[in-house]
Amino acid sequence: MFSDVYFPRVNGVSTSIRTFAQALVRMGHAVTLVAPDYGADSGQEQHDDGSFEIIRLPARVIFFDPEDRLIKGAALAGITRRLAVRDWDVIHVHTPFRAHQLGVRLGRLTGVPVVETYHTYFEEYVGHYLPWLPTGLARWGARRASRYLCHGVDHLIVPSAQMEQVLDRYGIRTPCTVIPTGIDLAEFAGGEGARFRDTHGIDHDVPTLVTVSRLSREKNIGFLIRVVGRLVPEFPTLQFLIAGEGPDATRLRQLVAALRLQDNVRFFGNLDRRTSLLDAYRAGDVFVFASPTETQGLVLIEAMAVGTPIVSTAVMGTATVLRDARSARVSEEDETAFSGHVASLLRAPEARAALAQAGPIDASAWSTEVLMRRVVDLYASLARPFPALA
Template sequence: MNILMLSDVYLPRVNGVSTSIRTFARALARRGHAVTVVAPDYGADSGQEAHDGHGEFEVLRLPARVIFFDPEDCLIRGASLRTAQAQLLRRDWDVIHIHTPFRAHVLGTRLARRSGLPTVETYHTYFEEYVGHYLPWLPAPLTRWLARRVSRHLCHGVDHLVVPSQQMAEVLERYGIATPSTVIPTGIDLDEFAGGNGARFRLAHGIDPQCPTLVTVSRLSMEKNIAFLLRVVHQLVMEFPDLQFLIAGEGPDAARLKHLAGELGLQEHVRFFGNLDRRSSLLDAYRAGDVFVFASPTETQGLVLIEAMALGVPIVSTAVMGTATVLRDARSALVSAEDVDAFASQVARLLRAPELRATLVKAGPEDARAWSMQALVHEVETLYGHLAGQERVPAMR
């Protein structure tokens, strides 16, 4: 099949949506499909081979501008949509897969109207829980109402929805969205998460090999709840005075989190590393942790939990929305409520018991196999084939 994927975000911008697109695109390309990803142009870094699937699939970049309130992100320029539409209409596609609800959605639905092609859209982000953090001057009931209204409008504009978890499917059902949907989580390529050297990472960054160490991998934004984890660390250092907390990721909340770490007296305990290379230093950072900690309440899935499992890092996490699905049958994780005392107690339990950690370490890779991309990509193929085989809507001229 010829598959067109459209997104308002992609690598080198690191987040779960970018990772999901890249993972599915590579898996589909390896199964013989022709995949094209259309995404914003982030400037000099956009053309790096590491960000474009190593030549396994095509990436087309559209002119974009920086978003003033979130300078990490870029918005595709509206003026470029008409040119892109004309170019893409000259090519043959079997299905259009939209990944984000902004300019990419506009382009995808325009293409569908002109061509009669089927459209599928992945609902990657729980916008109802996110929007308040980015529009804090608006009342919370208004932002929630707005997120639900916009979601209904967007979802009713496509033929089919993909949702990463059953919990997210239930949210959309409560919104009154009638568009057919399929639950297809994002898998991981287990071969990419089979390495990593924690001792090397500790040595490179001056971390004692015997020092108890926590790690998290996340975009640094308010909805990821990393401030909660800092308060957990503040509690733990009373029992583990040499504890280190390693944070990998970047985002708009970085300055506030660093300030909070200082306020809590954690300057000697918290290390911010920014975005790390997914093929080398990020794997080492995961492996450097005695425990992987996570507490985001807004995940539609929670890919980093699966990555930690694959690398054999014991997990302590809350289980809300998509993370509840990932952790439901996991033997490599301890689940906690979003309560500082309860969460710190679970982490301390692991840090005190090397034999319990070893049990969770052993279970991790087995847990991760349930989320192998090799199994999940077949579900996407089946969905595409079903949509492409349906009677086409007459194209608009």
């Protein structure tokens, strides 16, 4: 596997890659991930836990996106030679930058098939990261780059049917299979909401909303903060817990101050997925989400797994996750409508309990153990047979 992002960089792609790799290892397969080196002080060593091989390559900070790294060009030739002498069945690329370059180069050199996952709806993201470009030009560039990159690999994996439709609209003709990443349900069996509330001084009877997200404009967290502003008159002690970090944090804090919601909105940064994040999920009476750009929306599945009732918009990948879900209420992206759904749940503990009970059942359809069998079947269908021994 090749990726331009991995832990300690926290985002959905990093989570997806780790989920893929650990599931493959549990199924008896061998995995090597090639990813950027984030530096000695980044804490990356705690994420390289030895469950699968990780090769870190020298990388530099990207000036307009300091959270991310760009693998240095000088590292490409050496790693390609090192990997070319090893036996691979499949090369799986997860991001479109140096990782794509490396994966395609190794595939051509070895004859091994190259699969690429289209994780990110770049047409919707590019304007946030390159704001100086005219919107139309940025979107055109994202579509053109997507066609070029996708036509350079043998097969594509997309997390949702909606994303497959986008690629079809782009004119991409590379064979494509829809396989969501899913989650390891065992990771979400724990957590104590009461512990999180006690730790952070939140009374047990205080109505609480929670969201888990990277703090960036495309995640639409500002919309959720404005929704909270509409709820506070009826629920003056309401607490909105935001778990995550990102470049939009300063603007969001300013929005909270402008709406005078400092007593109602709390930022917690990135939480440990094995402990405090589970506690935060369970501390919420309602999980809220409104991102319009998700190719899947793993946090919705995580909220289902822990049994937190959901109110969310349903756009792109989140529409797939929420279709037929009995643990969620779907709202349009309208502050009045969204706040109405949340308020009705906060007033009705029986309704919340019914949604909570349905959550783990909904989440079971997204189990990694089920979905990764489909990935392995795809790998097997693509893998070239080794030459017969003389």
